[in-house]
């Protein structure tokens with residue numbers, strides 16, 4: 338259904354808007370989901386003209402992989418003509434008055450029914466100020482909908498997250514707030530619920546009687562790139578674990594929703610996160626390891642401490658591995674091993690569900706062939722591959738009786754993958770629809786902070802021995818040891 342809405346993007350000159358928002362809006366436009374009745378106001382401090390803004394938007398579309406003929410085409414030009422630039426200082430009340438006038442004018446011109454989406458694509462320290470001014474200067478309409486989309490980081494710990502939430506809650510109610518976690522927009526992450534609850538064979542095995550452990554790997558091959566300013570204040574725990582990994586854990590461990598609706602899903606996810614054990618400092622130190630990348634083996638890539646903008650003595654971790662567990666429900670006590678880091682062997686996100694060994698191997702006595710049974714592992718490939726793999730044991734094809742492992746695999750083809758809407762496109766589409774299924778609720782964010790805060794505080798009180806892993810490997814030795822001590826290994830080696 339075609340939508341009517343005004344987007345006001347704070348941070349309109351920024352990287353996120355350029356790389357993700359403008360291309361996503363364009364794809365929604367191409368698909369007819371946005372047509373004549375939409376407009377975008379981009380704001381930031383720089384004094385851009387509308388013409389310059391249009392050029393930027395067209396370049397963003399071109400850089401996103403659309404051929405230049407197409408971006409210079411009638412459709413791209415027409416799309417860009419819906420964009421308006423307004424130079425804006427977020428602390429200046431007068432500027433909000435000007436913004437309101439422009440917003441009202443565009444509302445009338447494009448017949449937008451008072452529907453507004455405020456997208457805060459900028460540093461969180463401004464969120465409260467912006468939300469407060471949107472209310473006091475009456476940008477929030479009393480007809481139509483008003484939705485606030487915010488990007489992470491949502492605070493630095495529970496305390497600052499709560500302050501931030503209180504600030505924005507003074508102007509927007511929870512059901513108007515859309516907290517983006519772009520992993521929730523990924524096809525394979527959204528597919529977890531379908532896999533678990535759409536297949537009785539999987540559903541019936543999804544419990545502590547059958548699952549030995551769960552492994553979640555979010556590996557990146559790139560280093561910190563140009564983001565040292567932010568990363569030095571964050572680190573891998575805040576950057577990836579507090580949000581993306583804990584969201585994935587909530588989808589893997591939640592009880593079955595009675596129906597697939599935003600409210601049911603959210604309630605089950607909140608419960609799931611509340612069931613994750615919050616460690617004591619001693620437990621955190623036993624169950625979490627950190628790392629920071631050194632040069633690569635050929636000395637071609639710099640170590641973290643010599644990247645531009647980092648501290649030469651930086652204590653920031655670029656790698657985290659940990660063991661978590663849920664204390665309630667069907668998976669109670671099943672270890673959940675997590676791992677994420679920069680400059681690892683390759684870019685890959687995957688989830689491995691490792692099933693328990695068959696208790697008695699009846700083939701052992703059969704003869705002289707290999708009758709070992711491998712563990713059944715169900716792998717969910719999230720990226721760059723999208724697909725599934727199930728490792729099974731079958732007869733080996735020889736005379737007599739031997740066993741061999743096989744993999745049942747499904748991978749999306751390149752053509753199929755190309756058709757899957759990109760995460761931001763999906764999430765913006767959902768926000769226009771008023772569908773909050775794939776956005777993080779405050780209670781989820783809050784609980785996720787409680788889980789990671791203990792680990793953070795523990796690390797902050799002790800000096801780390803960094804750097805401790807070579808770029809291009811799968812992290813420090815301690816990450817292997819974390820599993821070895823439980824007599825396990827990472828399913829994805831390198």
Ligand code: BG6
Nearest residue numbers: 519520555557576577581686720
């Ligand atoms: C972001 C982090 O949330 O996720 C980045 O801030 C990280 O540091 C990125 O690189 C990874 O996302 P993706 O979609 O490339 O796996």
